[in-house]
Amino acid sequence: MKYDYLSVEKKWQNRWEAEKAFRAADPGEKGSEKKKFYGLVEFPYPSGAGMHVGHIKAYSGLEVISRKRRMEGYNVMFPMGFDAFGLPTENYAIKTGIHPRQVTDNNIAKFTSQLKRVGFSFDWSRVIDTTDENYYKWSQWIFIQLFKKGLAFRDTALVNYCPSCKVVLSNEDSQGGKCDICHSDIIQKSKDVWYLRITEYADKLLQGLETVDYLPNVKQQQVNWIGKSTGAFVNFGLSGIDEKLKIYTTRPDTLYGVTFMVMAPEHPLIDANADKISNMEEIEAYRAECAKKTEFERTQLVKDKTGVRIDGITAINPITGKEIPIYIADYVMMGYGTGAIMAVPAHDQRDWEFAKKFGIDIIPVIKGGDVETEAYTGEGEMINSGFLNGMSGKKASIARMIEELEKIGAGEGGVQFKMKDWAFNRQRYWGEPIPIVHCPKCGMVTVPEEELPLKLPPMTEFAPGQGGESPLARIDSFVNCSCPQCGGPAKRETDTMPQWAGSSWYFLRYIDPNNDKCIADPEKLAYWAPVDWYNGGMEHVTRHMIYSRFWHKFLYDIGVVPCAEPYAKRTAQGLILGPDGEKMSKSKGNVVDPNDVIDEYGADVLRTYILFMGDYGAAAPWSENSVKGCQRFLQRVDDLFVLAKGHGVTPELETSFHKTVKKVSEDFEAMKFNTAIAAMMGLINEITALGHLTRDELYTFIRLLNPVAPHLCEEINERLGNTELLAFASWPTYDEAKTVDATVEVAVQFNGKLKGTIALPKDCPKDDAIAAVKADPAFASMFAGKTVVKEIAVPNRIVNFVVK
RNA sequence: GCCGGUGUGGCGGAACUGGCAGACGCGACGGACUCAAAAUCCGUUGAAUUAACACCUCGUGCGGGUUCGACCCCCGCCACCGGCACCA
Numbered sequence: 001m002k003y004d005y006l007s008v009e010k011k012w013q014n015r016w017e018a019e020k021a022f023r024a025a026d027p028g029e030k031g032s033e034k035k036k037f038y039g040l041v042e043f044p045y046p047s048g049a050g051m052h053v054g055h056i057k058a059y060s061g062l063e064v065i066s067r068k069r070r071m072e073g074y075n076v077m078f079p080m081g082f083d084a085f086g087l088p089t090e091n092y093a094i095k096t097g098i099h100p101r102q103v104t105d106n107n108i109a110k111f112t113s114q115l116k117r118v119g120f121s122f123d124w125s126r127v128i129d130t131t132d133e134n135y136y137k138w139s140q141w142i143f144i145q146l147f148k149k150g151l152a153f154r155d156t157a158l159v160n161y162c163p164s165c166k167v168v169l170s171n172e173d174s175q176g177g178k179c180d181i182c183h184s185d186i187i188q189k190s191k192d193v194w195y196l197r198i199t200e201y202a203d204k205l206l207q208g209l210e211t212v213d214y215l216p217n218v219k220q221q222q223v224n225w226i227g228k229s230t231g232a233f234v235n236f237g238l239s240g241i242d243e244k245l246k247i248y249t250t251r252p253d254t255l256y257g258v259t260f261m262v263m264a265p266e267h268p269l270i271d272a273n274a275d276k277i278s279n280m281e282e283i284e285a286y287r288a289e290c291a292k293k294t295e296f297e298r299t300q301l302v303k304d305k306t307g308v309r310i311d312g313i314t315a316i317n318p319i320t321g322k323e324i325p326i327y328i329a330d331y332v333m334m335g336y337g338t339g340a341i342m343a344v345p346a347h348d349q350r351d352w353e354f355a356k357k358f359g360i361d362i363i364p365v366i367k368g369g370d371v372e373t374e375a376y377t378g379e380g381e382m383i384n385s386g387f388l389n390g391m392s393g394k395k396a397s398i399a400r401m402i403e404e405l406e407k408i409g410a411g412e413g414g415v416q417f418k419m420k421d422w423a424f425n426r427q428r429y430w431g432e433p434i435p436i437v438h439c440p441k442c443g444m445v446t447v448p449e450e451e452l453p454l455k456l457p458p459m460t461e462f463a464p465g466q467g468g469e470s471p472l473a474r475i476d477s478f479v480n481c482s483c484p485q486c487g488g489p490a491k492r493e494t495d496t497m498p499q500w501a502g503s504s505w506y507f508l509r510y511i512d513p514n515n516d517k518c519i520a521d522p523e524k525l526a527y528w529a530p531v532d533w534y535n536g537g538m539e540h541v542t543r544h545m546i547y548s549r550f551w552h553k554f555l556y557d558i559g560v561v562p563c564a565e566p567y568a569k570r571t572a573q574g575l576i577l578g579p580d581g582e583k584m585s586k587s588k589g590n591v592v593d594p595n596d597v598i599d600e601y602g603a604d605v606l607r608t609y610i611l612f613m614g615d616y617g618a619a620a621p622w623s624e625n626s627v628k629g630c631q632r633f634l635q636r637v638d639d640l641f642v643l644a645k646g647h648g649v650t651p652e653l654e655t656s657f658h659k660t661v662k663k664v665s666e667d668f669e670a671m672k673f674n675t676a677i678a679a680m681m682g683l684i685n686e687i688t689a690l691g692h693l694t695r696d697e698l699y700t701f702i703r704l705l706n707p708v709a710p711h712l713c714e715e716i717n718e719r720l721g722n723t724e725l726l727a728f729a730s731w732p733t734y735d736e737a738k739t740v741d742a743t744v745e746v747a748v749q750f751n752g753k754l755k756g757t758i759a760l761p762k763d764c765p766k767d768d769a770i771a772a773v774k775a776d777p778a779f780a781s782m783f784a785g786k787t788v789v790k791e792i793a794v795p796n797r798i799v800n801f802v803v804k
Numbered sequence: 805g806c807c808g809g810u811g812u813g814g815c816g817g818a819a820c821u822g823g824c825a826g827a828c829g830c831g832a833c834g835g836a837c838u839c840a841a842a843a844u845c846c847g848u849u850g851a852a853u854u855a856a857c858a859c860c861u862c863g864u865g866c867g868g869g870u871u872c873g874a875c876c877c878c879c880g881c882c883a884c885c886g887g888c889a890c891c892a
Contacts, residue, residue, distance in 0.1 A: 331890045341892045350890050629829045678828035747824040752873035798823045802872045
């Protein structure tokens with residue numbers, strides 16, 4: 001009988017909705033006495049294009065886990081929401097004149113209906129929308145707390161600016177010198193910008209990684225992003241100037257090999273001492289040349305070293321007392337360390353290249369390598385290094401040098417991070433207004449908390465101003481206000497927050513989405529936090545995750561949340577590629593729409609295929625034919641009902657059932673959905689071949705499959721006469737002892753080569769196994785005329801004879 | 805350049821972390837049902853060899869090694885993917 005998925009799926013979706021089946025119980029409510037499980041997936045940006053199958057894959061993993069947890073007796077919260085501020089919506093609004101609010105509402109409605117068609121067990125009573133006033137009220141509240149603690153500040157800086165989007169971008173949003181949104185080349189521009197002092201939390205963010213269960217590569221990427229290095233700060237004296245040149249180095253052990261110094265072109269010491277520099281024109285010319293280059297050209301296109309020697313000032317090595325030249329060069333960045341370095345050409349390749357080009361001495365201080373051909377960066381015995389001579393081992397030499405530097409007051413040990421402060425403003429309409437008032441008397445004043453939310457004013461024209469200022473700057477009624485502190489006339493900040501703001505704390509709001517007194521009720525936070533399992537894309541591992549960990553840690557420090565880390569566990573799904581093996585994109589025309597798949601095959605088939613197509617964490621191409629294979633599988637499950645007679649255990653199937661329950665239980669937890677489904681397919685094949693099973697066994701089977709294909713399983717459950725939802729049936733258990741067959745086929749090898757198999761009782765002792773093979777006439781010829789040198793037996797696996 | 809990952813049939817992918825390579829699915833081939841097709845069901849399907857699904861041989865990117873035994877461990881390469889990148 002052909003399974004009518006369309007009406008069956010609708011039927012169960014309606015019932016789940018009517019019964020509010022997946023509503024998580026808050027503390028005090030019935031169900032909250034159970035152990036809690038908080039499963040989180042990355043909420044989508046509701047784009048006009050609707051969802052594609054990649055979204056479905058991203059949510060399916062924890063959908064399975066959440067459904068399994070409910071069956072295991074947990075009180076599960078599996079929420080969904082929308083990260084709806086952002087440029088695509090705003091650009092669409094600029095183009096069409098339709099208000100972003102309306103665009104967003106339409107898109108959310110579209111996404112919601114698509115998600116419901118898939119049958120995800122989200123708690124729809126907790127939906128959040130970051131553009132909702134009652135949500136961004138709290139984004140603004142957090143900003144005010146950051147500001148009060150000095151973690152939000154304003155600074156003039158060279159920023160990455162996208163001339164097309166007319167917006168300032170963070171380093172994270174402008175990787176590769178391209179705008180993350182429109183992919184045009186970004187340029188450098190001097191602007192007054194807001195920063196969040198995330199660097200203050202660099203060490204905490206790094207150390208926190210030791211307490212969480214993230215995929216190793218996720219952790220590694222965060223570690224790299226934070227980029228901690230240890231070394232020393234060293235103060236070099238300057239000739240004729242009563243000032244020191246402070247540098248940062250990871251290799252203080254090579255101090256005796258310093259033959260020149262390099263400062264970033266923008267280094268403030270240059271202007272401060274312009275009167276002592278005899279070649280300022282030359283330096284200015286070089287600076288102008290550098291300023292023309294984008295950061296991309298300067299850092300990405302590694303090419304010839306360029307630079308200019310500063311005439312008139314020299315540096316004094318505090319250890320050797322030697323006088324050495326100072327250069328400016330753009331291979332040294334103002335934004336890292338102190339903006340100046342000591343150059344050791346013998347042991348640093350960049351310094352080596354520079355020295356070769358400018359004819360500077362190269363003094364080796366570590367034995368090994370040939371510093372005439374390239375810098376030697378390996379370890380070795382210290383030479384030409386005064387008190388370090390004869391030492392070997394980088395660590396010891398560094399420690400010894402730092403000790404010396406500290407003794408003579410010329411430096412100290414220190415650490416540096418690659419991570420930079422977070423540029424936190426955008427000159428756009430569709431974002432959270434930054435709740436700050438600029439008062440000519442009081443300076444920057446926060447909007448009083450009782451006045452939050454600071455709402456976006458109504459507008460009809462959303463394009464940014466010509467100078468790249470926020471569209472909000474055009475609205476006088478918004479801009480002009482009175483200072484909350486002194487009551488005098490003042491002006492509002494007109495920039496808005498970046499899209500990352502709303503997603504930096506959304507997992508907390510799910511816990512108490514309608515609270516108008518605080519982010520979330522402390523009792524509820526104590527119950528639900530932290531997120532037990534967070535799944536999402538690898539592309540969000542550095543930016544979104546680090547930002548949100550930062551906010552969470554801040555909220556922890558001010559006593560708002562009860563735990564130091566927001567996510568106890570993090571996994572990631574792989575991409576779904578188009579049928580052509582390419583990344584899905586509109587331009588390639590290889591996007592698969594989940595709606596089309598559901599129309600043709602049903603939601604259960606879609607879900608099953610997405611989980612079956614391969615390793616959940618790896619990218620895999622879409623295959624229409626394989627979808628059909630999953631359809632056949634579910635059809636065969638449906639057909640099982642007519643084969644189900646009586647109760648109890650079918651002896652021929654008993655071991656297989658125990659095996660499958662074990663396999664599926666374990667594989668789901670490891671997100672090995674493909675092999676779990678393969679195991680269920682194998683069991684179906686066995687049952688079909690046998691021709692019968694009991695109704696109890698069918699019940700076990702549908703409970704295993706339920707997290708993957710819940711509509712079909714609920715339907716069969718009902719046919720079995722059960723009135724309760726299968727969603728809350730108990731998860732099947734297995735008996736370890738019954739997962740192995742009574743007789744096991746064991747491989748027989750001679751000299752490691754497979755020569756046959758032998759049936760042996762389960763867990764047959766080694767000696768018995770060896771004896772059994774020797775007694776088996778099938779292997780007699782293998783022993784004939786040979787001497788057995790060694791006998792190896794692995795229970796239930798192999799027996800191997802080494803013969804001569 | 806650095807860090808991480810991957811490489812297995814015609815295809816997607818399995819393989820207890822050293823123990824029968826290719827589970828499961830797709831595709832293909834053969835058969836059943838059908839007037840026929842679709843759907844469904846049954847069988848075969850790594851390569852080579854063969855009358856043979858008998859034996860032997862080869863086979864997990866390439867070249868070596870360790871081991872009774874290697875997709876798995878070690879050494880040296882190649883290719884592709886992801887992240888970072890003149891970070892001192």
